[in-house]
Amino acid sequence: MTRTLIAGGTVVNATGSSKADVLIDGETIAAVLAPGSTLLGFDVAAHVDRVIDAAGKYVIPGGVDAHTHMEMPFGGTFASDTFETGTRAAAWGGTTTIVDFVVQYPHERVLDRFAAWHEKADGSCAIDYGFHQILSDIQPESLTAMDELIAEGVTSFKLFMAYKGVFLSDDGQILRAFQKGASNGALMMMHAENGSVIDVLVEQAVAAGNTAPLHHGLTRPWQTEEEATHRAIMIADLTGAPLYIVHVSAKQAVEQIAAARDRGSNVFGETCPQYLYLSVEEQLGAPGFEGAKWVCSTPLRSRAEGHQDHMWQALRTNDLQMVSTDHCPFCMKGQKDLGLGDFSKIPNGIGSVEHRMDLLYQGVVEGRISLERWVEVTATTPARMFGMYGRKGVLQPGADGDVVVYDPKGRTSIGIGKTHHMNMDYSAWEGREIDGHVDTVLSRGKVIVDGGAYLGAKGDGVYVKRGLSQYLV
Numbered sequence: 473m474t475r476t477l478i479a480g481g482t483v484v485n486a487t488g489s490s491k492a493d494v495l496i497d498g499e500t501i502a503a504v505l506a507p508g509s510t511l512l513g514f515d516v517a518a519h520v521d522r523v524i525d526a527a528g529k530y531v532i533p534g535g536v537d538a539h540t541h542m543e544m545p546f547g548g549t550f551a552s553d554t555f556e557t558g559t560r561a562a563a564w565g566g567t568t569t570i571v572d573f574v575v576q577y578p579h580e581r582v583l584d585r586f587a588a589w590h591e592k593a594d595g596s597c598a599i600d601y602g603f604h605q606i607l608s609d610i611q612p613e614s615l616t617a618m619d620e621l622i623a624e625g626v627t628s629f630k631l632f633m634a635y636k637g638v639f640l641s642d643d644g645q646i647l648r649a650f651q652k653g654a655s656n657g658a659l660m661m662m663h664a665e666n667g668s669v670i671d672v673l674v675e676q677a678v679a680a681g682n683t684a685p686l687h688h689g690l691t692r693p694w695q696t697e698e699e700a701t702h703r704a705i706m707i708a709d710l711t712g713a714p715l716y717i718v719h720v721s722a723k724q725a726v727e728q729i730a731a732a733r734d735r736g737s738n739v740f741g742e743t744c745p746q747y748l749y750l751s752v753e754e755q756l757g758a759p760g761f762e763g764a765k766w767v768c769s770t771p772l773r774s775r776a777e778g779h780q781d782h783m784w785q786a787l788r789t790n791d792l793q794m795v796s797t798d799h800c801p802f803c804m805k806g807q808k809d810l811g812l813g814d815f816s817k818i819p820n821g822i823g824s825v826e827h828r829m830d831l832l833y834q835g836v837v838e839g840r841i842s843l844e845r846w847v848e849v850t851a852t853t854p855a856r857m858f859g860m861y862g863r864k865g866v867l868q869p870g871a872d873g874d875v876v877v878y879d880p881k882g883r884t885s886i887g888i889g890k891t892h893h894m895n896m897d898y899s900a901w902e903g904r905e906i907d908g909h910v911d912t913v914l915s916r917g918k919v920i921v922d923g924g925a926y927l928g929a930k931g932d933g934v935y936v937k938r939g940l941s942q943y944l945v
């Protein structure tokens with residue numbers, strides 16, 4: 473078993489930072505030590521197989537991206553990253569665990585889909601992975617499957633209030649699923665947009681000849697997100713189910729979540745890098761068909777209305793608890809271009825799994841969140857929210873040796889062309905400069921990225937059987 477010492481760096485956990493050395497024995501962190509310490513009289517550095525010099529750098533828990541869609545069948549095509557390419561890109565960016573969504577479409581058996589996702593992911597991933605389950609057909613068999621999946625480590629279930637005929641559950645179906653969640657300890661997740669209203673707005677826009685990508689945003693106004701968020705919270709309230717709202721982009725939706733939390737409800741919210749940085753004005757409204765690069769749902773919001781600043785503020789004040797990517801990449805050629813002449817046919821999704829840690833670190837540089845909050849919203853809270861904390865999301869003895877050495881003096885340029893590792897023919901983040909750099913990444917004690925080289929292999933990642941959310945009593 474390889475023993476590694478990460479020496480001389482500043483160890484950053486959600487609870488604080490200090491100069492410390494991290495000793496990894498095999499796959500597990502054995503100790504977090506005062507710099508240069510001895511153990512039982514032995515000089516630790518002299519008794520390990522490898523010393524990684526982290527002087528002047530941050531040593532943080534590997535990122536946990538709790539919202540990805542690798543190889544997802546969607547919008548008449550498939551998300552372009554496979555489990556292999558997407559998890560490798562994640563590793564490059566300092567993320568060492570993902571939680572991906574198993575998809576149930578109407579009339580499919582939930583447990584069949586769970587088996588299908590295992591088939592795709594097992595033996596393919598570069599980093600560790602867990603699953604949530606999407607439920608699109610709430611019938612008795614699906615509800616029973618929820619109990620069976622919890623025993624398999626799938627403890628969170630996503631429903632949709634949008635995408636009629638594909639994913640949408642009506643309020644009665646949502647009630648039934650939430651009742652089940654309230655009884656078995658599951659964390660219910662919601663895509664909160666009023667799909668019926670959106671469908672009419674889309675139909676009217678297309679009929680009026682408003683077919684450019686910009687109209688994707690204009691037909692999904694913030695009122696549809698606020699209303700659905702409120703409705704989901706009320707149904708959760710009725711049943712006692714804990715609720716996690718995914719990809720929050722409207723400040724009015726944040727206010728609904730904050731109000732529910734103030735009333736004492738177990739309601740949580742995530743946002744994504746695109747809602748912190750990008751806007752309708754600058755991206756979705758780009759000339760020609762360019763805006764298709766940023767078509768995702770919930771949509772980007774108006775900067776003039778202040779949604780982006782509000783997301784940063786909510787992250788700082790804990791009105792929102794964490795940041796995931798909703799990584800759902802599509803190429804412009806052959807995928808996004810399905811919607812040339814009709815925005816409603818553009819596959820919805822943005823790819824960011826490689827850039828989340830960097831993009832959020834930029835928030836530290838700009839004074840929007842603290843260093844510790846960076847670790848908290850990108851690693852610690854996602855691990856705790858989804859039942860992995862202790863093993864993931866923290867540098868402490870007994871945790872997995874998932875560690876990132878981050879250089880605050882380094883720079884990351886997300887350049888024009890293929891400077892990223894995601895399987896996409898463009899980047900939603902092209903041209904962005906980050907004041908920081910992922911230097912070294914370890915996954916369960918194995919160095920998988922170092923000094924600009926990928927040292928891992930397909931199949932390094934293992935399935936993480938998750939427990940219940942550690943935010944619930």
Ligand code: DUC
Nearest residue numbers: 768769770800820821
């Ligand atoms: N939103 C997206 O943009 N893509 C995948 C599914 C979703 O809810």
Ligand code: ZN
Nearest residue numbers: 663718719769
């Ligand atoms: Zn969604």
Ligand code: ZN
Nearest residue numbers: 539541798800
């Ligand atoms: Zn998603």
